[in-house]
Amino acid sequence: MEVRGTVVVGRATEADLTVDDSAASRKHIEVSARGDAFVWRDLGSTNGTLLNGNRMLAGELKHGDRIQIGDSVLRFETEEVPEGPSDSKGGYFHDTIMESAGLGVRGETAERTTGLLDAVYQVIHEIATNYETCSLLDRILETTLGAIGAHRGAVFLAGPDLRLGPCPVCHQVHRMRDGVLTHAEAGEISISSTVAHRVLQDGECVLYQDTDKDKDFDQAESILALHIRSIVCVPLRAKHGNMGILYIDTDRKGKQYTQEDMLLAAAVGNSAGLALENAQMHHQLLEKQRMEQEIETAWTIQEGFLVKDWPEDEPRFEVYGETRPAKTVGGDFYDYVRLDENTVGLLIGDVSGKGVPAALTMAQSLAEFRLHARDYDSPAEVMRALNENLVKRSRRGLFCTLCYLRLNLETGEVICANAGHPPVVRIGRAGVSTFGDASGPPAGVLAGLEWEDTRQIIDPGDALLLYTDGIVEARRAVTLISNAESAAPQEYGLEGLCLLAATQYGAAPRTLVAAVQEDVRRYCAPEPPHDDCTMAALRYTRHA
Numbered sequence: 001m002e003v004r005g006t007v008v009v010g011r012a013t014e015a016d017l018t019v020d021d022s023a024a025s026r027k028h029i030e031v032s033a034r035g036d037a038f039v040w041r042d043l044g045s046t047n048g049t050l051l052n053g054n055r056m057l058a059g060e061l062k063h064g065d066r067i068q069i070g071d072s073v074l075r076f077e078t079e080e081v082p083e084g085p086s087d088s089k090g091g092y093f094h095d096t097i098m099e100s101a102g103l104g105v106r107g108e109t110a111e112r113t114t115g116l117l118d119a120v121y122q123v124i125h126e127i128a129t130n131y132e133t134c135s136l137l138d139r140i141l142e143t144t145l146g147a148i149g150a151h152r153g154a155v156f157l158a159g160p161d162l163r164l165g166p167c168p169v170c171h172q173v174h175r176m177r178d179g180v181l182t183h184a185e186a187g188e189i190s191i192s193s194t195v196a197h198r199v200l201q202d203g204e205c206v207l208y209q210d211t212d213k214d215k216d217f218d219q220a221e222s223i224l225a226l227h228i229r230s231i232v233c234v235p236l237r238a239k240h241g242n243m244g245i246l247y248i249d250t251d252r253k254g255k256q257y258t259q260e261d262m263l264l265a266a267a268v269g270n271s272a273g274l275a276l277e278n279a280q281m282h283h284q285l286l287e288k289q290r291m292e293q294e295i296e297t298a299w300t301i302q303e304g305f306l307v308k309d310w311p312e313d314e315p316r317f318e319v320y321g322e323t324r325p326a327k328t329v330g331g332d333f334y335d336y337v338r339l340d341e342n343t344v345g346l347l348i349g350d351v352s353g354k355g356v357p358a359a360l361t362m363a364q365s366l367a368e369f370r371l372h373a374r375d376y377d378s379p380a381e382v383m384r385a386l387n388e389n390l391v392k393r394s395r396r397g398l399f400c401t402l403c404y405l406r407l408n409l410e411t412g413e414v415i416c417a418n419a420g421h422p423p424v425v426r427i428g429r430a431g432v433s434t435f436g437d438a439s440g441p442p443a444g445v446l447a448g449l450e451w452e453d454t455r456q457i458i459d460p461g462d463a464l465l466l467y468t469d470g471i472v473e474a475r476r477a478v479t480l481i482s483n484a485e486s487a488a489p490q491e492y493g494l495e496g497l498c499l500l501a502a503t504q505y506g507a508a509p510r511t512l513v514a515a516v517q518e519d520v521r522r523y524c525a526p527e528p529p530h531d532d533c534t535m536a537a538l539r540y541t542r543h544a
Contacts, residue, residue, distance in 0.1 A: 006032045009067075009074070010043070023047045023070025026202055031061065031076075038076070040067070042259060044207040046234075046266045057259040131282035137167055137174040138181050140236075140272045144246060145176050147268075148261040150232070151250035152177040154189055157236075157276070158244045162200055190226055191247050192233075199233045199245050205269075206233045207262040230257045234266045236273035243276045294356050305363045307336050316409045317344060320509035321536035324517060324529075331358030331400070332468045332534035335366055337373050342409045345373050346538050348421070348466035349402045352442075361398050365390065369404075379404045379417035380451040383443060387419070390444035399444035403436065403466055405538075407458075412540060414464065416454045419443045422472060425465040425498060426458065427505050427512070432498045460542040463512060465501060470531035472497055474520045492523050509537035 001007070007016045012026035019028065025045040032039055041058035042049045050068035051059060061067075067074045137155045145153050154175035156164040165186060166173045172183040195206050208231035228249050236243040246269050248257065302323075310320050321334040331351025338344055347369055351358045365386060372385040382404055390400060403421040407414050416424060416435070420442035423434040439452040458464070474492040500519045504512045513535045520533055 003031055003033055003038060006030060008043070009069070010045075017074075019069050019072050019074075021070040021072040024072065026204060028069055029067065038078070044205055044259075044262060045069075046205045046263075048259075048263055131279045133169045133276065133279045133283070134167055134174070136272075136275055136279055140246065140268065140275075141174060141176040141181065144265050144268045145248065146179070148232075148248075148257070148264055150248045150257070150261070151252055151255060153246065153248035154191070155236070155246055156191075156196070156244050158200060158242055162242075164196060164200065164244065191249070192226065192228060192231060195231055195233045196245060196247065199235050200242060203235050203237070203242060205235070205262055205266045206231065207257060207259060208232075209256045227251045229253060229255055232257045232262045232265050234262065234269040236276060237270045238273035238277035240277065243273045243280075246272065297356055297359075302333065302359050302362060305366050306333060310336070311338070316540070316542050317407065318509050318539040318541065319344070319346065319537070320513055321346075321348075321534075322513050322517070323532055323534035325532050326470070326529055331362045332470065332532040333362045333366060334466070334534060334536040335369060336536070337370060339374060339406070343406055344409065344538070345379075345404065345406045346464070346466060346536055347373075347402065347404045348468065348534065348536050349400050350421070350468045350470075350534075351400045352398055357398065361390075361394075361400065364393070365400060373404075377406075378453055379406060379415055380439075380453045383417045383419050383440070383451040384449070387443040387445075387449055388447060391447045394444050399442040401442045401469075405436065405464065405466075407464075407538060407540060409540070409542065412458050412460070412462075412542065414456050414458055416456070417451045418454070419451055422467060422469060422494070425467070425494075425501055426456075427463040427465065427501045428459060429461060429505060432502045434494070434498075458540055460540055461506060463505075463507075463509065463537055463539040465497075465512065465516075466536045467497065467516075468532065468534040470529060470533045471516065471520060471535065473531060474524050474529045474533065476523055492520055496523065509539050512537050512539075 001017050008027055008030050009015060009017045009019060010026050010028040011019055011021065011024040015027060023046075025043070025047070027043045028045045029040055029042055029049055038061040039059065040051075040061055042056075047070060048055050050056070052066055053068070061076045063076070063078045065076045067076065140155055141153055144150070152175070154173055155167075156173060157167060159165050170183060173186055173189050175182055175184055175189060192208075195208060198204050199206055208228070210229045226249075228251055230250050232248040234246050236246060246265060248261075248265065250257070302325075306323065307321060319336050321336065323332050323334070325332075331349075331353060333349050333351075335347040336344070337347075349362070349365065351361045351365070353361075368386055368389050369382065372382045376382050376385065383402060386400075386402065390398070400419075401421040402419040403416065403424065405414055405416040405424065418424075418436050418438040419440055420438050423438075424436040426433050426435060435456050436454045439454070440449055443449075472492055472494050476490045476492075496519075497516065500516055501512070504515055507515070516535060517533060520529055524530075
C-alpha cells in the first residue's frame with residue numbers, strides 16, 4: 001500500500017490499512033508523509049508497537065523498517081518517484097508477515113518492566129483471593145495509580161446499557177487522589193465524556209496529553225472545561241465484555257502521562273476486568289445459595305402450620321388436604337376446623353409472592369382464620385375480618401385469594417364465601433358441577449370490602465374439592481407443529497379437572513386428591529408443574 005498524506009493502520013474496517021490480528025487496536029498506528037520523510041506514531045494501542053524489535057511510541061521510518069503489531073509485521077520500503085522538476089521519495093507497505101514468534105521487547109528500562117509486572121501480578125493475585133467488589137475496586141486504584149505515580153483516578157462500572165455508574169455494592173464511585181482512597185456520589189466526579197465514551201463503546205485505550213493533535217480530544221468541551229492536562233483511560237475487559245473503565249487524569253501543569261503509563265494501566269485493566277467478573281459470579285452464586293436457603297425455610301414454615309393429623313373414623317364426613325410445592329415455594333395453604341358437633345369448615349388460600357414473606361403471611365392468616373372461624377357463623381364475615389387484618393399489616397403489596405366453606409352435617413347445607421379464588425368443584429351422583437364463584441377481590445387489596453355467602457344443599461356421597469390455581473393453570477410442555485413454529489402451552493384447566501373428578505365419585509378424599517395430582521403430573525410430563533399444586537377435599541357421608 002502506498003503512503004500518501006496520512007495512513008491509519010489498525011484492526012477496524014474503516015482503517016486505511018486493516019491488520020487482522022487480535023492484538024491490534026482498532027486504530028493502532030498512524031504513518032504520515034512529511035516532505036521527503038515518513039514518520040509514525042502509536043495511537044494509544046493496548047498492546048504497543050515494535051519497530052525493528054524495539055518497543056517505541058513514534059519515530060521516522062527508513063527503507064526496510066519492520067513494524068510489528070502483535071504477530072503481524074509490516075515492512076516499509078521507499079522508492080524514488082518522479083514529481084515535477086525534482087524527484088521525491090514514495091513510501092510503501094510492501095507486505096504483511098504473520099510470525100509465530102514475536103520479536104523481543106527491547107528498550108524498556110528494568111524499573112518500568114518491574115513495575116508493570118508487579119502491578120499486573122498484584123491484580124491477578126486479587127482474582128484468586130478477593131471476591132468483594134468494594135475492596136477489589138480500591139485495590140485496582142491503589143495498584144495502578146501507585147505504580148505509575150498518578151495524580152488522581154476513579155473506577156466506573158458499566159451497566160447493561162453500557163452507561164457508567166457507581167459500585168453496585170456501596171452505590172458510590174471509588175476514587176483516589178494523591179494516594180488517598182475515598183468514595184463519592186456519582187454526580188460529584190467530573191470526567192471527560194469524550195474519552196469515557198471512546199473507551200467504553202469501542203474498547204480502546206486512550207492516552208491524552210495537552211499537546212495531543214487528536215481533533216476529537218482537542219475539541220472536547222469536557223476536557224477544556226475541566227482544564228485537564230493529561231488522561232489515561234482503559235477498559236476493564238472481561239470474558240463477556242467490558243465491566244467498566246479505569247479513568248486517570250491530572251490538571252497539574254507539567255504532568256504528562258506516558259505511553260508506558262497507559263500500557264501498564266491497560267495490562268492492569270485486563271486483569272481487573274476478569275477479577276470483577278469473578279467477584280460478580282461469586283456474588284451471584286452466594287445469592288443463589290441464599291435464595292435456596294430461603295426457600296427451604298419457607299417450606300419449613302408452611303409445613304409446620306398445615307394440618308397433618310386428619311380425623312379418622314368420622315361417620316358423617318371424610319376430609320383430606322395436600323400441597324405439592326414446585327421448585328419455588330409459594331403461599332398455598334389449607335385448613336380444616338371442627339366448629340361444633342354438627343359443623344365443619346374447610347379453607348384454601350394462595351398468598352401472592354414467593355419465599356419467606358409469603359410463608360409468613362400464610363402462617364399469620366391461618367392463625368387468624370382459626371380465631372375468626374369460631375367468632376363468625378358467616379364465611380363472608382370471616383373473609384371481611386381476614387381482609388382487614390391483612391390490609392393493616394401488609395407492607396409489600398401482598399394479597400391472598402381465599403375460599404372458605406362450612407358444612408352442616410345434619411342438613412347437608414354448604415355456605416361458601418370466595419375472595420378471588422377458583423370456584424368449588426362438587427362431585428355428585430348426577431355428575432360434576434361448580435359453585436361458590438368469587439363474590440369479591442382477594443383479601444388484602446383494600447380495606448372495607450364485603451363478600452357474599454353462597455348456599456347449596458349437597459347429598460350424602462357428594463364430595464367438595466377446593467384447589468389453587470396451580471392445578472388449573474398447570475401447563476403441558478410446548479409442542480412443535482407442522483410449520484416448525486412453537487405452539488402456545490395449553491393449560492390443564494377447570495375442564496380437565498372436572499373430567500378427572502367425574503371418574504372419582506364415591507372415592508375417599510385422599511384418593512380423589514391423589515388421582516388429580518397424578519393426572520396433573522402426567523399432563524405436564526416430562527416437566528413438573530410450574531406452580532404449587534394444592535387441594536383440600538371434603539366428602540359428606542351422613543351415616544350417623
